Amino acid sequence: MSREAWDSGTYGSESRGQLHHRVPDLGALELLLAVARHGSLGAAAREVGITQPAASSRIRSMERQLGVALVDRSPRGSRLTDAGALVTDWARRIVEAAEAFDAGAQALRGRRDSRLRVAASMTIAEYLLPGWLIALRAERPDTAVSLQAGNSAVVAERLLGNEADIGFVEGLAVPDGLDGVVVAHDRLAVVAAPSHPWARRRAPLDPAELAATPLVLRERGSGTRQVLDAALSAHGGLAQPLLELASTTAVKAAAVSGAGPAVLSELAIAEELASRRLVAIPVRGVQLRRDLRAVWPAGHRPTGPARGLLSLTRAEPTG
Amino acid sequence: MSREAWDSGTYGSESRGQLHHRVPDLGALELLLAVARHGSLGAAAREVGITQPAASSRIRSMERQLGVALVDRSPRGSRLTDAGALVTDWARRIVEAAEAFDAGAQALRGRRDSRLRVAASMTIAEYLLPGWLIALRAERPDTAVSLQAGNSAVVAERLLGNEADIGFVEGLAVPDGLDGVVVAHDRLAVVAAPSHPWARRRAPLDPAELAATPLVLRERGSGTRQVLDAALSAHGGLAQPLLELASTTAVKAAAVSGAGPAVLSELAIAEELASRRLVAIPVRGVQLRRDLRAVWPAGHRPTGPARGLLSLTRAEPTG
DNA sequence: ATGACGTCATAAGCTGGCTTTATGAGCCGG
DNA sequence: CCGGCTCATAAAGCCAGCTTATGACGTCAT
Numbered sequence: 001m002s003r004e005a006w007d008s009g010t011y012g013s014e015s016r017g018q019l020h021h022r023v024p025d026l027g028a029l030e031l032l033l034a035v036a037r038h039g040s041l042g043a044a045a046r047e048v049g050i051t052q053p054a055a056s057s058r059i060r061s062m063e064r065q066l067g068v069a070l071v072d073r074s075p076r077g078s079r080l081t082d083a084g085a086l087v088t089d090w091a092r093r094i095v096e097a098a099e100a101f102d103a104g105a106q107a108l109r110g111r112r113d114s115r116l117r118v119a120a121s122m123t124i125a126e127y128l129l130p131g132w133l134i135a136l137r138a139e140r141p142d143t144a145v146s147l148q149a150g151n152s153a154v155v156a157e158r159l160l161g162n163e164a165d166i167g168f169v170e171g172l173a174v175p176d177g178l179d180g181v182v183v184a185h186d187r188l189a190v191v192a193a194p195s196h197p198w199a200r201r202r203a204p205l206d207p208a209e210l211a212a213t214p215l216v217l218r219e220r221g222s223g224t225r226q227v228l229d230a231a232l233s234a235h236g237g238l239a240q241p242l243l244e245l246a247s248t249t250a251v252k253a254a255a256v257s258g259a260g261p262a263v264l265s266e267l268a269i270a271e272e273l274a275s276r277r278l279v280a281i282p283v284r285g286v287q288l289r290r291d292l293r294a295v296w297p298a299g300h301r302p303t304g305p306a307r308g309l310l311s312l313t314r315a316e317p318t319g
Numbered sequence: 320m321s322r323e324a325w326d327s328g329t330y331g332s333e334s335r336g337q338l339h340h341r342v343p344d345l346g347a348l349e350l351l352l353a354v355a356r357h358g359s360l361g362a363a364a365r366e367v368g369i370t371q372p373a374a375s376s377r378i379r380s381m382e383r384q385l386g387v388a389l390v391d392r393s394p395r396g397s398r399l400t401d402a403g404a405l406v407t408d409w410a411r412r413i414v415e416a417a418e419a420f421d422a423g424a425q426a427l428r429g430r431r432d433s434r435l436r437v438a439a440s441m442t443i444a445e446y447l448l449p450g451w452l453i454a455l456r457a458e459r460p461d462t463a464v465s466l467q468a469g470n471s472a473v474v475a476e477r478l479l480g481n482e483a484d485i486g487f488v489e490g491l492a493v494p495d496g497l498d499g500v501v502v503a504h505d506r507l508a509v510v511a512a513p514s515h516p517w518a519r520r521r522a523p524l525d526p527a528e529l530a531a532t533p534l535v536l537r538e539r540g541s542g543t544r545q546v547l548d549a550a551l552s553a554h555g556g557l558a559q560p561l562l563e564l565a566s567t568t569a570v571k572a573a574a575v576s577g578a579g580p581a582v583l584s585e586l587a588i589a590e591e592l593a594s595r596r597l598v599a600i601p602v603r604g605v606q607l608r609r610d611l612r613a614v615w616p617a618g619h620r621p622t623g624p625a626r627g628l629l630s631l632t633r634a635e636p637t638g
Numbered sequence: 639a640t641g642a643c644g645t646c647a648t649a650a651g652c653t654g655g656c657t658t659t660a661t662g663a664g665c666c667g668g
Numbered sequence: 669c670c671g672g673c674t675c676a677t678a679a680a681g682c683c684a685g686c687t688t689a690t691g692a693c694g695t696c697a698t
């Protein structure tokens with residue numbers, strides 16, 4: 001087959017939506033990663049449980065779809081091309097996100113009969129728990145996990161009613177009747193699009209200035225909004241919001257598109273900061289840090305799988 | 320349909336590999352996001368270009384696959400359940416990774432006839448460019464982009480031979496014959512698994528101690544290895560590596576699994592830090608920061624799409 | 639009340655992609 | 669020069685998901 005047969009195409013036209021028409025499916029991406037690992041189509045095929053011709057055809061159609069040669073085939077095996085190595089790394093990102101999805105979904109599905117029942121706040125369940133569960137699975141592959149997401153009160157209720165083995169909450173204090181240990185910190189970051197004037201500042205932002213500026217925020221009552229309110233109450237209180245949106249992602253999208261500065265959990269914006277779609281604005285003299293704690297019924301230190309999960313989240317799980 | 324009909328299953332058994340058997344495909348995830356946005360199966364179906372029954376069936380089989388109810392159907396529309404909201408957020412992560420994949424792949428496919436030709440170093444092409452291209456596409460949807468990845472010399476050669484319109488390099492200086500501007504910083508971070516003793520340190524690491532410790536590293540000759548070598552030469556030079564691995568990802572995996580401390584670009588580990596699969600170890604008194612620069616032929620300030628891309632990466636593109 | 643419009647669900651039939659099996663061709667080392 | 673590996677090609681089957689057509693249910697306005 002000649003490379004010239006591929007349609008080069010431009011990408012301006014019809015580039016919106018329909019992602020799955022232009023991105024290979026997960027099975028194909030896993031296969032590609034397996035090829036990268038093994039240096040052989042056949043071996044990769046064996047790993048993912050299909051036959052060699054199927055793998056050959058699948059890689060080939062992926063190359064046709066992307067318009068790029070991904071592997072150099074030789075009678076002695078297959079190596080990634082330069083472009084293939086790049087594509088493989090992007091593919092790995094997708095697969096990792098899929099692993100996190102899977103870990104979360106598996107936990108969510110668990111029923112009462114599961115062995116480890118976790119109750120966690122939204123932020124933790126959403127951003128941190130999937131990663132922890134991937135690690136836990138590596139360590140104790142036979143642990144069945146179930147997950148219940150809710151606010152601190154819900155978490156406490158579950159734990160005290162023996163409906164959960166361990167909980168994770170975000171907040172200023174440990175709820176009554178529970179013991180806990182800080183496992184991470186959720187710092188709220190002031191962010192703006194790189195084009196925003198604040199992105200050019202050298203000096204840290206003044207709390208009063210932050211308080212006086214209309215921001216893109218979650219609706220009143222959300223966890224991050226509460227923390228922000230509390231932190232800025234001493235500096236005149238929060239100004240009227242520029243936009244009030246219902247989800248973290250909506251806030252993120254508004255900030256990225258330049259609507260205005262926003263305040264978001266660092267956990268939610270690691271990716272955007274790394275790729276400079278958002279810029280963090282330093283703020284001085286205001287405590288935007290929130291403790292994330294593992295919690296359990298007072299006196300009942302976690303044992304078994306719960307302890308395993310706890311030790312993954314913290315080096316010294318001394319409660 | 321009764322919820323009880325779903326097989327609850329445990330996830331310890333057969334949890335390895337075969338991700339695509341347990342994670343819905345991209346089309347289904349996009350559909351779910353559309354449902355979340357519109358609050359209606361029919362509207363979501365219209366958005367993704369399928370019929371309403373197809374959407375209904377697809378969501379239903381996704382719920383069966385995950386074992387969790389995702390949407391509350393009512394004659395007045397469909398809202399996400401609590402679990403559905405969580406799943407949707409995890410799904411969004413996958414879709415975002417897929418968008419980055421797509422942006423990169425589209426650029427890679429471009430041929431000589433493309434309108435904006437970018438030459439970039441591996442790290443930048445891999446971690447930053449996809450995000451920038453997503454933003455660029457939002458701003459100038461009809462720009463066709465092509466991407467060539469290579470080291471600084473390759474980038475310079477492309478630019479000077481008028482085979483690229485703009486380049487991105489990482490390194491200490493701007494190559495001869497080029498002008499450039501710093502667009503970001505790539506800080507090398509010392510990282511270890513949370514279980515590693517270093518993760519418990521309060522005091523920053525001493526450069527000499529870092530230099531004396533066997534680390535998990537990329538092979539000699541890689542960009543990050545060079546920077547590390549240079550930075551530590553004043554402190555006795557790098558110790559014999561604990562492991563020398565061929566790819567960033569392999570290094571990451573080794574570090575996460577506790578093989579030992581590693582040194583990696585911050586860009587590569589944002590996710591692992593956020594989920595605490597890795598912990599960054601502060602180091603004092605050593606410069607592990609590397610400038611990432613946009614570059615162009617001396618005197619020929621970028622214009623048109625190249626300038627558009629440049630302004631996305633930096634607030635003040637004054638070269 | 640009742641008809642119009644919205645929602646989602648069900649059923650039947652088709653289509654196309656991916657799979658498997660079977661085979662062939664190229665390269666290498668004993 | 670044969671046996672081992674590699675990947676490619678061809679033919680046939682299966683299954684998932686699509687579409688079209690229809691129905692049931694709830695809300696709202698007349």
